[in-house]
Amino acid sequence: xxxxxxxxxxxxxxxxxxxxxxxxxxxxxxxxxxxxxxxxxxxxxxxxxxxxxxxxxxxxxxxxxxxxxxxxxxxxxxxxxxxxxxxxxxxxxxxxxxxxxxxxxxxxxxxxxxxxxxxxxxxxxxxxxxxxxxxxxxxxxxxxxxxxxxxxxxxxxxxxxxxxxxxxxxxxxxxxxxxxxxxxxxxxxxxxxxxxxxxxxxxxxxxxxxxxxxxxxxxxxxxxxxxxxxxxxxxxxxxxxxxxxxxxxxxxxxxxxxxxxxxxxxxxxxxxxxxxxxxxxxxxxxxxxxxxxxxxxxxxxxxxxxxxxxxxxxxxxxxxxxxxxxxxxxxxxx
Amino acid sequence: xxxxxxxxxxxxxxxxxxxxxxxxxxxxxxxxxxxxxxxxxxxxxxxxxxxxxxxxxxxxxxxxxxxxxxxxxxxxxxxxxxxxxxxxxxxxxxxxxxxxxxxxxxxxxxxxxxxxxxxxxxxxxxxxxxxxxxxxxxxxxxxxxxxxxxxxxxxxxxxxxxxxxxxxxxxxxxxxxxxxxxxxxxxxxxxxxxxxxxxxxxxxxxxxxxxxxxxxxxxxxxxxxxxxxxxxxxxxxxxxxxxxxxxxxxxxxxxxxxxxxxxxxxxxxxxxxxxxxxxxxxxxxxxxxxxxxxxxxxxxxxx
Numbered sequence: 211x212x213x214x215x216x217x218x219x220x221x222x223x224x225x226x227x228x229x230x231x232x233x234x235x236x237x238x239x240x241x242x243x244x245x246x247x248x249x250x251x252x253x254x255x256x257x258x259x260x261x262x263x264x265x266x267x268x269x270x271x272x273x274x275x276x277x278x279x280x281x282x283x284x285x286x287x288x289x290x291x292x293x294x295x296x297x298x299x300x301x302x303x304x305x306x307x308x309x310x311x312x313x314x315x316x317x318x319x320x321x322x323x324x325x326x327x328x329x330x331x332x333x334x335x336x337x338x339x340x341x342x343x344x345x346x347x348x349x350x351x352x353x354x355x356x357x358x359x360x361x362x363x364x365x366x367x368x369x370x371x372x373x374x375x376x377x378x379x380x381x382x383x384x385x386x387x388x389x390x391x392x393x394x395x396x397x398x399x400x401x402x403x404x405x406x407x408x409x410x411x412x413x414x415x416x417x418x419x420x421x422x423x424x425x426x427x428x429x430x431x432x433x434x435x436x437x438x439x440x441x442x443x444x445x446x447x448x449x450x451x452x453x454x455x456x457x458x459x460x461x462x463x464x465x466x467x468x469x470x471x472x473x474x475x476x477x478x479x480x481x482x483x484x485x486x487x488x489x490x491x492x493x494x495x496x497x498x499x500x501x502x503x504x505x506x507x508x509x510x511x512x513x514x515x516x517x518x519x520x521x522x523x524x525x526x527x528x529x530x531x532x533x534x535x536x537x538x539x540x541x542x543x544x
Numbered sequence: 545x546x547x548x549x550x551x552x553x554x555x556x557x558x559x560x561x562x563x564x565x566x567x568x569x570x571x572x573x574x575x576x577x578x579x580x581x582x583x584x585x586x587x588x589x590x591x592x593x594x595x596x597x598x599x600x601x602x603x604x605x606x607x608x609x610x611x612x613x614x615x616x617x618x619x620x621x622x623x624x625x626x627x628x629x630x631x632x633x634x635x636x637x638x639x640x641x642x643x644x645x646x647x648x649x650x651x652x653x654x655x656x657x658x659x660x661x662x663x664x665x666x667x668x669x670x671x672x673x674x675x676x677x678x679x680x681x682x683x684x685x686x687x688x689x690x691x692x693x694x695x696x697x698x699x700x701x702x703x704x705x706x707x708x709x710x711x712x713x714x715x716x717x718x719x720x721x722x723x724x725x726x727x728x729x730x731x732x733x734x735x736x737x738x739x740x741x742x743x744x745x746x747x748x749x750x751x752x753x754x755x756x757x758x759x760x761x762x763x764x765x766x767x768x769x770x771x772x773x774x775x776x777x778x779x780x781x782x783x784x785x786x787x788x789x790x791x792x793x794x795x796x797x798x799x800x801x802x803x804x805x806x807x808x809x810x811x812x813x814x815x816x817x818x819x820x821x822x823x824x825x826x827x828x829x830x831x832x833x834x835x836x837x838x839x840x841x842x843x844x845x846x847x
Contacts, residue, residue, distance in 0.1 A: 243672065245750040249665035250677060252658045253725050260718040261684055261692070268695035281698065340590055343583050350584075356830070357591040363829035364598055365779040367797040368818040372601035375811065380614045382600060414597070422833070471686040478781045482801070498690035502697075503786050510694045517691035524686040 272301050272515040278508035294511070301515040314497075315516075322474065322493040325409065329476075330469045332413045334462070337420025342454075344421070345428045355425075362418035370482040373411045374398070404484060404491035412479045416472075420465055427461030428454070463535050470531075471524060494520055598822070605815035613811055627816035637817060639792040640799040643709065644778055647795055650713040651777040652770045655720035656728075660766065663728025664754050668740060684722040689782045692718060697786060707789040715783050720773040727772060731765030732758065771832050778825065796821045 276294040305315050340358060344351050361369065376382050377397035384394040395403040431454065439449045480488075480496045486504050494516060502513025604612065607619035608626050631637050665671075666678060696715050697706070705711030735758060743753035759766075778796070785798045794802065800821070803814035 243669070246665045246669040246671040249661040249669075249750070249754075253662040253721055254677075256658055256717060256721045257680060257684065260714060261687070261722070264692050264695040264699060264718070267699060268691060271694060271698070340587070343587055346583060348580070348583055348587075351587075354587045354591055358587075358594050359830075359833060360594050360598060360826070363826040363833070364822045365775070365797075365825055367779055367781055367800060368601070368822045369597055371800060371814060371818050372597045375604055375613045375815070376597060376600060378613065382616060385616075414593070418594070468685075475686065475688040477689055478779070478797075481781060495688045495690050498688070499693065499782055502690070502694050510698070513690060514694040517688060517694065520688040521686070521691045524688070525683060528682070528686065 268514045269518060271511050272518055273298055274511050275300075276510040278506070278510065281510065301511050302519070305512065305515055305519065315494075317490075318492060318494050318497045321405065321491075322495075325405070325412075325493050326470055326473045328409055329412050329416065329473045330466060332409070333416040333420045333469055333473075334466060336413070336417050338424050340417070340421045341424040341428055344425055355422075358421060359418045361415050362422075366415055366478045367482055369415065370411060370479055373407075373414075374483060377407055398484065398488075401488070401490040404488045408480050408483060408491055411483060412473065412476060415479065416469065420469065423461055423465045424458060427458045430461075431457035467528065467531060470527070474520075474524060601815055601822075602819050605812065605819045607812055610810050610812050613815075627812050628820065631813055631816045631820065635813065635817070636792060636794070636799065637820070640794050640796050643788070643793050644795040644797075646709050647712050647716065647784075648774045648777040650709065651716040651720050652773040654713065654717050655724045655773040656766055656770045658717075658721050659724035659728055659769065660759070660762075661754065662725040664732050664758060666725070667729045667732035668737070669750075681722045681726045684719065685726070687719065693782060693786060696783070700787065706787055707793060709793070712783065712787050712795075715787065716773075716777045716780065720776065723776070724769040724773060727769045728762070728765055731762060731768070735761055768832065771828075775825065775829070
């Protein structure tokens with residue numbers, strides 16, 4: 211029997227019947243699941259061809275010294291054979307503890323961590339604050355919401371150019387600061403202010419998503435919980451701490467994870483804000499791109515190695531994050 | 545009993561519900577005037593911050609000189625739509641529009657078509673390898689562009705697909721397909737399983753159930769997945785600027801940068817183009833924004 215809906219029985223591990231022998235399982239498995247495998251086949255093919263194959267190829271490149279001078283090219287009618295060589299783990303060793311490791315990798319690594327933490331923190335807390343404000347019975351709150359969503363609605367590459375106009379040396383921001391007799395930093399030239407502007411622009415772009423998601427979460431919290439808490443004499447802070455925050459758990463854990471992944475990989479904001487002009491404000495992703503495509507000769511091998519390292523960092527982080535979430539949930543249940 | 549709470553400005557106070565039991569002096573959710581004013585104040589400031597960069601871009605796009613952004617006060621007296629006319633008539637705006645649309649729509653169509661059955665399978669069926677598949681779908685969300693860009697570039701140049709629409713569509717599918725599958729799973733989860741059961745009782749096999757019953761019901765979900773693929777492909781910068789070499793095949797994300805070269809910065813035209821791109825996309829966004837969030841978080845929380 212093929213079953214289209216076996217979720218009800220297979221949902222929890224304890225509900226399963228004892229497993230039969232291996233041969234039997236394979237045969238049953240095929241009969242029972244061939245529909246499922248037929249249905250996931252297209253995605254499996256796409257992932258295999260478009261993701262896993264390039265990934266494997268990229269892994270191989272990281273073990274070579276490939277750059278734009280020694281890879282195969284076609285110039286006019288002449289085919290130039292690839293001449294790069296296998297050099298083992300040298301690229302990784304060079305990136306992680308080579309002579310320029312700090313300047314090239316670790317300084318960008320630290321900045322990337324700071325960037326991710328600060329941006330996601332700001333996204334989350336500003337988003338939460340605005341969501342709480344919008345969740346009240348307030349005149350014009352639909353209107354506010356529509357305006358506050360605007361930064362999300364406009365494509366990033368458009369708004370970043372808007373910000374570049376504003377942050378230019380004599381742009382509106384500095385004119386305004388000057389008018390107020392405040393110092394006028396070189397937003398797009400000075401390393402500290404470059405980082406500051408990048409965080410500012412990215413915060414501006416990212417808050418609406420958090421706000422809308424958390425607002426959805428707030429609206430799904432049952433009102434009777436607040437009533438019960440109030441009956442028990444909980445004050446506003448206690449209600450926030452013990453009703454609102456736990457009620458937002460599932461939404462906030464998801465959006466924070468997504469936010470961290472997106473911010474860690476945020477390419478467009480920094481790339482479009484500075485182009486190639488700000489080596490110290492590059493996060494690892496844009497730095498990897500710079501190595502592979504923003505300089506001559508293009509260092510394909512190192513760029514790919516950065517990519518693999520980045521992916522590894524994210525996968526490790528996500529595994530820990532999920533484990534931490536699960537443990538917390540179990541603690542709550544006990 | 546301390547059921548009546550003193551009005552505070554703390555946001556937690558304002559979280560509370562709008563339905564107030566009648567006996568209270570001041571119902572929950574009703575605030576004092578000061579708290580209300582503070583809320584409006586904060587929201588107004590936030591709205592201005594959200595609005596200003598976009599409004600400023602629109603304002604600058606009306607100034608006819610390329611350095612008007614440094615002297616915004618001069619724009620008032622000479623506001624004109626000349627930039628727009630110039631962009632539409634004398635730049636490659638329509639070439640870029642064409643490439644953006646081909647690439648984004650191609651990604652959308654392929655992404656949604658390929659991903660739909662998988663979304664259904666992972667929503668309804670538990671098969672060996674299910675957890676691994678979900679894990680792969682999640683992991684592909686976090687691929688930094690740096691992981692795929694170099695190997696993709698090599699592979700596409702071997703296949704002579706650099707600077708072709710098909711190449712870029714294929715690259716985008718590497719993220720759009722897993723993403724759509726993930727998103728659609730969340731949506732299919734919200735369709736009652738009883739519908740499948742009814743279909744089974746009537747003698748449909750899982751394919752029949754999916755195509756005849758579930759797919760028509762899932763149209764909003766498909767639309768959301770499609771829209772997400774569309775805006776992701778539309779706004780993508782790194783792959784587009786690396787793989788598209790001829791200026792007639794630029795997408796907007798790349799074309800917009802070409803206004804500012806080392807020697808000449810036509811910022812007024814850039815602003816006008818940016819506004820022309822932003823208007824339809826934002827309008828479209830507002831039409832579907834409510835579904836966007838539910839779709840996304842449903843996929844995430846239930847996974």
